[in-house]
Amino acid sequence: MRKAIFCLLLLVSNIPASAQEDLIINVDARTTTSLNGTWSYIIDPYETGFYDYRYKERRENDPEAYWNRPVTRNRWDRVEHGYGDKYTLQVPGDWNSQAEVFKYYEGSVWYQREFDLKELPENKRVFLHFGAVNYEAHVYLNGKKLGSHKGGFTPFNFEIPVGLLEKENNFLVVKVDNKRHPQEIPTVNTDWWNFGGITRDVNLITVPQSFVQQYALQLAKNQEVNTTKDQYELRGHVKLNQLSTAGNLTVEIPELKVKQQFKISGDSLSFSLNAKNLELWSPQHPRLYEVILSYNGEQIEDKIGFRKIETQGKDILLNGKKIFLRGISIHEEIPQQMRRAHSKEDAMQLFGYVKDLNANMVRLAHYPHNPNMTKVADSLGLLVWSEIPVYWTIDFENEEVVKKAKKQLREMIIRDRNRASVIIWSVGNETPVSPVRTSFMKSLITEARAIDNSRLISAALEVGNENGVFRIDDPLGEFTDIVAVNEYLGWYGGLPGDAKTAKWEVVYDKPLFFSETGAGAKSGFFGDKETRWSEDYQEWYYQEQVKMMQRMPDNFSGLSPWILMDFRSPRRNHPNYQEGWNRKGLIDNEGNKKKAFFVLQEYYGSIE
Ligand code: GCB
Numbered sequence: 001m002r003k004a005i006f007c008l009l010l011l012v013s014n015i016p017a018s019a020q021e022d023l024i025i026n027v028d029a030r031t032t033t034s035l036n037g038t039w040s041y042i043i044d045p046y047e048t049g050f051y052d053y054r055y056k057e058r059r060e061n062d063p064e065a066y067w068n069r070p071v072t073r074n075r076w077d078r079v080e081h082g083y084g085d086k087y088t089l090q091v092p093g094d095w096n097s098q099a100e101v102f103k104y105y106e107g108s109v110w111y112q113r114e115f116d117l118k119e120l121p122e123n124k125r126v127f128l129h130f131g132a133v134n135y136e137a138h139v140y141l142n143g144k145k146l147g148s149h150k151g152g153f154t155p156f157n158f159e160i161p162v163g164l165l166e167k168e169n170n171f172l173v174v175k176v177d178n179k180r181h182p183q184e185i186p187t188v189n190t191d192w193w194n195f196g197g198i199t200r201d202v203n204l205i206t207v208p209q210s211f212v213q214q215y216a217l218q219l220a221k222n223q224e225v226n227t228t229k230d231q232y233e234l235r236g237h238v239k240l241n242q243l244s245t246a247g248n249l250t251v252e253i254p255e256l257k258v259k260q261q262f263k264i265s266g267d268s269l270s271f272s273l274n275a276k277n278l279e280l281w282s283p284q285h286p287r288l289y290e291v292i293l294s295y296n297g298e299q300i301e302d303k304i305g306f307r308k309i310e311t312q313g314k315d316i317l318l319n320g321k322k323i324f325l326r327g328i329s330i331h332e333e334i335p336q337q338m339r340r341a342h343s344k345e346d347a348m349q350l351f352g353y354v355k356d357l358n359a360n361m362v363r364l365a366h367y368p369h370n371p372n373m374t375k376v377a378d379s380l381g382l383l384v385w386s387e388i389p390v391y392w393t394i395d396f397e398n399e400e401v402v403k404k405a406k407k408q409l410r411e412m413i414i415r416d417r418n419r420a421s422v423i424i425w426s427v428g429n430e431t432p433v434s435p436v437r438t439s440f441m442k443s444l445i446t447e448a449r450a451i452d453n454s455r456l457i458s459a460a461l462e463v464g465n466e467n468g469v470f471r472i473d474d475p476l477g478e479f480t481d482i483v484a485v486n487e488y489l490g491w492y493g494g495l496p497g498d499a500k501t502a503k504w505e506v507v508y509d510k511p512l513f514f515s516e517t518g519a520g521a522k523s524g525f526f527g528d529k530e531t532r533w534s535e536d537y538q539e540w541y542y543q544e545q546v547k548m549m550q551r552m553p554d555n556f557s558g559l560s561p562w563i564l565m566d567f568r569s570p571r572r573n574h575p576n577y578q579e580g581w582n583r584k585g586l587i588d589n590e591g592n593k594k595k596a597f598f599v600l601q602e603y604y605g606s607i608e
Pocket of ligand 1 (some may be wrong): 191
């Protein structure tokens with residue numbers, strides 16, 4: 001009977017059991033030792049530490065391999081590499097912003113640090129977890145390779161084999177390579193800076209032999225949601241690292257007086273809970289509940305909000321009510337310091353501007369941002385669009401490339417499935433229409449839904465323009481939940497005033513969303529409104545856009561203009577106006593608001 005109920009739950013659960021990555025989620029709630037801080041480095045453009053002079057990968061115990069500690073026993077011993085205090089980088093952090101030699105560097109850098117442990121863990125498993133490394137990482141501990149990972153914006157971890165950890169002087173080396181390649185995700189061509197390095201936190205995680213690796217808890221999908229109702233069904237799914245012969249999982253939500261125990265046998269469990277007096281999460285009321293999962297001596301605490309996102313015909317509904325997304329796009333960058341954002345403070349700074357704009361939504365472009373962004377968004381009540389870097393023209397024909405994209409998609413979703421703020425998973429941006437591209441993108445959508453069918457799926461689609469009539473019939477629109485396009489009328493064609501007569505036609509009965517619209521302006525440069533790069537031009541652009549938004553058909557469900565702040569881009573080379581910056585920010589690289597900021601702020605304020 002119990003088995004029957006369990007199978008039934010699997011069938012009806014909105015959290016499918018197919019997530020098979022080894023990723024450990026919610027690192028903050030685990031027993032960890034931080035390995036952030038000062039690391040030594042070697043810049044290795046020829047990859048000498050990895051390949052020998054015949055260009056063969058070095059053997060593990062090769063003393064010249066950079067993952068091995070250089071040893072000199074005699075005065076005459078020849079050693080040609082080493083780590084020292086003279087060359088150091090801070091982790092987390094991109095390397096580009098930390099020393100002038102790295103500004104444009106794309107290639108291999110070896111990171112090294114030593115660490116001691118208070119005590120050697122007994123009868124525990126230990127994992128080395130990275131929040132993100134851009135792009136390819138090879139990880140070695142005490143001369144042994146733990147593994148490698150590709151993908152610059154998603155987390156990964158490796159188990160440390162028993163007996164390898166020492167109490168003192170553990171020698172940890174990571175080879176990081178941010179070279180761009182045609183068969184990677186993203187590919188060689190993007191409009192952002194290719195910040196390299198160990199850009200997010202590094203932690204040792206100690207867990208019991210059998211432990212909860214991943215979990216998801218959310219409102220059961222097919223129940224009605226409204227403001228008067230206060231009893232809801234929650235559905236959960238837990239994945240263990242290994243088969244358990246029999247163990248108990250306790251799920252607690254103290255504020256809702258929920259405490260229930262479930263038996264797990266096998267390596268996963270789907271369950272259902274009833275919660276009385278539950279307040280739904282929303283931008284106006286970003287209610288988060290403390291959730292405690294206990295299993296095999298480990299307690300994992302999380303803060304989870306419960307809300308429902310869906311589409312109904314041409315509308316987006318949040319908790320059963322139509323919502324308009326007053327969004328803004330952001331890159332994961334602190335332009336004042338020309339660096340990647342990574343911390344909670346960085347997230348607070350960026351979202352401070354977002355709140356000031358009267359926005360209720362952010363498009364985290366064009367790759368998964370660090371976990372502080374979605375956590376802070378949860379607590380501030382900002383809705384999130386989260387995306388993988390399937391950007392422009394990637395190698396759609398290549399089976400290996402599909403696999404790489406799917407892997408990044410899984411890592412993004414599994415990490416953030418418990419963030420109420422995330423309402424949209426995006427599978428890509430402005431990919432050119434062709435049958436092979438559409439089947440590639442469709443397979444990503446299928447993958448995303450298989451892991452999480454409780455959120456909306458989108459992508460920035462292609463749009464055609466014939467004499468001011470914008471028609472969206474991109475075949476990918478058949479498979480996405482919302483029809484999103486990037487639109488630059490008056491910047492990449494025509495003048496801002498052309499928006500006055502623009503017409504929009506969508507062949508799908510779905511919500512329409514402008515995932516981008518924008519114009520460049522050099523902060524502090526004023527002219528008449530027709531002078532390109534002036535703040536006046538950008539202001540005019542926004543004024544015309546706002547008027548157009550106000551008369552859009554009723555499928556129009558929101559926008560996330562391009563972009564909150566000026567950001568670094570090697571494609572932007574005008575010597576006076578750009579100097580390596582994409583200037584479409586509403587705020588410049590020093591934090592000053594441009595005139596257009598106030599146009600959007602007023603528009604959003606008027607529809608708040
Ligand atoms: C786009 C891209 C975005 C670019 C932007 C621009 O359509 O999606 O990544 O930065 O246009 O500024 O041209």
